Amino acid sequence: MGALQPLIGVRGQPLFARVYRWDRGNAQHEVGHLDRVAAIDRALARHPGVFLTGSGFRGVGIPDCVADGRATGRQVAAWIQDRAEYAEAGGVGL
Numbered sequence: 001m002g003a004l005q006p007l008i009g010v011r012g013q014p015l016f017a018r019v020y021r022w023d024r025g026n027a028q029h030e031v032g033h034l035d036r037v038a039a040i041d042r043a044l045a046r047h048p049g050v051f052l053t054g055s056g057f058r059g060v061g062i063p064d065c066v067a068d069g070r071a072t073g074r075q076v077a078a079w080i081q082d083r084a085e086y087a088e089a090g091g092v093g094l
Helices: 033-045 062-088
Strands: none
């Protein structure tokens, strides 16, 4: 969490965190998973600078995870670039 504070102002510890592990197996999404992911995406839109990625969101196989990680990385890079450009223009930066 300490690494996030200077970037987006996060202070304190998360109120909730959970880790799922499936030893020697792939997860299978339950019915309604896409609706839950869409709700998470809508909630994240209200918190600029917070990004989620991983096998639990948009795929369970390695290619899906790599693709989602790359897409999230592009979103993070664009977010940082936007803030840097704003700062260069005289606004408040990161």
